[in-house]
Amino acid sequence: DGGITQSPKYLFRKEGQNVTLSCEQNLNHDAMYWYRQDPGQGLRLIYYSQIVNDFQKGDIAEGYSVSREKKESFPLTVTSAQKNPTAFYLCASSIGGTRTGELFFGEGSRLTVL
Amino acid sequence: RKEVEQDPGPFNVPEGATVAFNCTYSNSASQSFFWYRQDCRKEPKLLMSVYSSGNEDGRFTAQLNRASQYISLLIRDSKLSDSATYLCVVGRRGGSYIPTFGRGTSLIVHP
Numbered sequence: 001d002g003g004i005t006q007s008p009k010y011l012f013r014k015e016g017q018n019v020t021l022s023c024e025q026n027l028n029h030d031a032m033y034w035y036r037q038d039p040g041q042g043l044r045l046i047y048y049s050q051i052v053n054d055f056q057k058g059d060i061a062e063g064y065s066v067s068r069e070k071k072e073s074f075p076l077t078v079t080s081a082q083k084n085p086t087a088f089y090l091c092a093s094s095i096g097g098t099r100t101g102e103l104f105f106g107e108g109s110r111l112t113v114l
Numbered sequence: 115r116k117e118v119e120q121d122p123g124p125f126n127v128p129e130g131a132t133v134a135f136n137c138t139y140s141n142s143a144s145q146s147f148f149w150y151r152q153d154c155r156k157e158p159k160l161l162m163s164v165y166s167s168g169n170e171d172g173r174f175t176a177q178l179n180r181a182s183q184y185i186s187l188l189i190r191d192s193k194l195s196d197s198a199t200y201l202c203v204v205g206r207r208g209g210s211y212i213p214t215f216g217r218g219t220s221l222i223v224h225p
Contacts, residue, residue: 042217
């Protein structure tokens, strides 16, 4: 079955530690996105990538980093510079290019900083 | 002004009621519009795309008003299972397709 897999589902980290969230898709989609969701809030865009080896900052990129070395994979690193990292992180993909298609989401990763 | 705005609610309605949500967007160059449904602590899932001519899927009707820059979602004959948060998504272009989410409208359908 095609889809997006995020891991881990739940993650706890201590302040000052970096953590990397995995996102893998087998939909052959060009575009991939990372969103952050806080309680009672909508999704805010962190980073997005339209093609391998290229990515752009979204609205709240500070304290985060990404890479896109393979079409299937778009990992997100939450660095110690992110002041308030506790949140629900969602990875999504879409066909990409000039097509404005449906977003497919992973099940999300819930990060808690202790 | 936020790029995509929704009334957070909650909208509290009895089973069988008709309920409507609106979503306004600020970028007149926006090109694509969607409604997603999100259940508590889950990922969003596509409910329906919104076309200029309007579209209907069973009990759900979505419409786009480009002149006033809003989209709407109408749910008829509400079911208990319709209880969720409904997210408006607007696609803008900055050289790339960038989907922007509203904060969502919470719907609670009670017996």
